[in-house]
Amino acid sequence: MKFSKKLAIVTVITMIAAMAFSVTAYAAGDVAGAIQDTWSSASTQIKTVVNTVVFPAVDLILAVFFFIKLGTSYFDYRKHGQIALSDVNLSVYPGEIVYLIGRVGSGKSTLLKTLYAEVPLIEGAGRVAGYDLARLRRRHIPHLRRSLGIVFQDHNLLTDRNVVENLRFVLRATGWRRTGDMLARIDEVLGLVGLQNKEYKMPFELSGGEQRRLAIARALLNEPAVILADEPTGDLDPEASEDIMRLFREIAAGGCAVLMATHNVAAIEQHPSRTIRFHKGRVEELDIKTIFGN
Numbered sequence: 001m002k003f004s005k006k007l008a009i010v011t012v013i014t015m016i017a018a019m020a021f022s023v024t025a026y027a028a029g030d031v032a033g034a035i036q037d038t039w040s041s042a043s044t045q046i047k048t049v050v051n052t053v054v055f056p057a058v059d060l061i062l063a064v065f066f067f068i069k070l071g072t073s074y075f076d077y078r079k080h081g082q083i084a085l086s087d088v089n090l091s092v093y094p095g096e097i098v099y100l101i102g103r104v105g106s107g108k109s110t111l112l113k114t115l116y117a118e119v120p121l122i123e124g125a126g127r128v129a130g131y132d133l134a135r136l137r138r139r140h141i142p143h144l145r146r147s148l149g150i151v152f153q154d155h156n157l158l159t160d161r162n163v164v165e166n167l168r169f170v171l172r173a174t175g176w177r178r179t180g181d182m183l184a185r186i187d188e189v190l191g192l193v194g195l196q197n198k199e200y201k202m203p204f205e206l207s208g209g210e211q212r213r214l215a216i217a218r219a220l221l222n223e224p225a226v227i228l229a230d231e232p233t234g235d236l237d238p239e240a241s242e243d244i245m246r247l248f249r250e251i252a253a254g255g256c257a258v259l260m261a262t263h264n265v266a267a268i269e270q271h272p273s274r275t276i277r278f279h280k281g282r283v284e285e286l287d288i289k290t291i292f293g294n
Contacts, residue, residue, distance in 0.1 A: 088124075088283050090276065092226070092259055097252045099268055099288075100261040102278030108261035111278075112228045115259070116148055117141045129225040146174060149219030149256075151229040155211050157203040163190070163214055164199045170221055189217040193247060209240030216247065227251060229260040233267055245271050 088111070092098050100108040113119040115128050117136055126133035129147040136144060158166050164186055171182045190196045193213040203211060212232060219227055229248070233241035245267050252258045262268070268275060268288060275288040 090283065092257045094225075094255050094257055095252050097248060097258045097260065097271070097273040099273060099275040100259065100278060101263070101265075101268070101275060101286075106278035107281065107283075108278050109230055112230055112259065112261060115226075115228060116145050116150060146222060147225050149216075149222075149224035149227040151212075151215050151219050151227065151232050153231045153234060155203070155215045157211060157214060159203050162200045162202050163195060163206075166203070166214065167218060167221060170218055174222055185221060189220045192220060192250075193217045194243075207240070209236050209243060212236065212240070212244055213247070216244075216251075220251070224256065227256055227258045227260075229258065229262075231261055231263065233262065233264045238266070241267055242270070 090098075100111065102108055110119055114121055114126070114133065117133065121133040124134070128144065131140065131144040131147070158169060161169065164183075167186045167189070168182055171185065176182050176185075186199075187196065190199065193216050195210060195213050195217060198206065198210060198214075201210075203214070206214065216227075216232070227248070232248070233244050236244065241264060248258050248260065249271060272288050275286045277284050277286050
């Protein structure tokens, strides 16, 4: 009986300590780590926090000559422990659009996940917006992600909030406090993506192209050094797709690097730029202008 009581006390203390650790991790800004370790099935709002990486503001140290640089790198599927990509040498410069093409499962999304530290870089060197991926500590992952704008294939919008509240949710979580400043920034990014008259629409009231524009606006909120876009035109009609491609070109013209995984060959032909092909765990750069005769 005494042993059982002691065991119960130890169990309770252990549970309290575990909860305290999660709270401490959250307070320290490592929201992604605390959530991933504690809950395997997150709600839509928590997923949005993790995916868009909404953390306290930090000063960013941007690379002088490049925003993304990878050298002889190997990426690992954390889930299966298998090598996804190897011998990757890639540099992306400010203002560039770089397309990532290849079959489903060829490693495009794995590269994007590696750049925002969802998948580990297990060998070689890699830098993104001034952060060393090979030496990146877990507590610094939120700061890396805040320097990136991530546009996911599924929009990850908060379905119970209108356009403004979707964006304000992110700003509040990233450390913005003044209502006037938040509304001014929201107006600015909505103007950039052409949604200035949709502020109070709910996500279900927006077209597919408008939902994608809202996702891009969310990625632009904190003036990222790099935009990572995974199939941003995959579910859009040709006209909406063309609008999104023009928008990305405008973003790149402002000095932001854009790395885009896509299967949209027509968009690449219409807007030729550097193109990286993924095939059998390797990457190669294509002369896209020669291929299309431009």
